Amino acid sequence: GLPVVGSPSDLSDFEGARAGQAEMGIQALGYEFNRTEGLTAFCFNRSTGACARIKTDQGRYADVTMLAYDEC
Numbered sequence: 001g002l003p004v005v006g007s008p009s010d011l012s013d014f015e016g017a018r019a020g021q022a023e024m025g026i027q028a029l030g031y032e033f034n035r036t037e038g039l040t041a042f043c044f045n046r047s048t049g050a051c052a053r054i055k056t057d058q059g060r061y062a063d064v065t066m067l068a069y070d071e072c
Helices: 019-028
Strands: 031-037 040-045 051-057 060-067
Touching: 019 031, 019 051, 019 060
Parallel strands: none
Antiparallel strands: 031 040, 040 051, 051 060
16 A cells, blocks of 8 residues: 555655755665665665655656555
């Protein structure tokens, strides 16, 4: 399932953030960077089962999309 927007598992607020700074915040929420495909990273939170796809552009998180857990 997808996390509810605005819940502690939702990473949407990181969209537009600087990648280097936001990475620590994402990890502090319990996410692990699972894999990458070019400039796209997939993050998984083992405790909540939440998954996020994060596309980076020019050093910022240009698109943060929450996905179903099985897509991580």
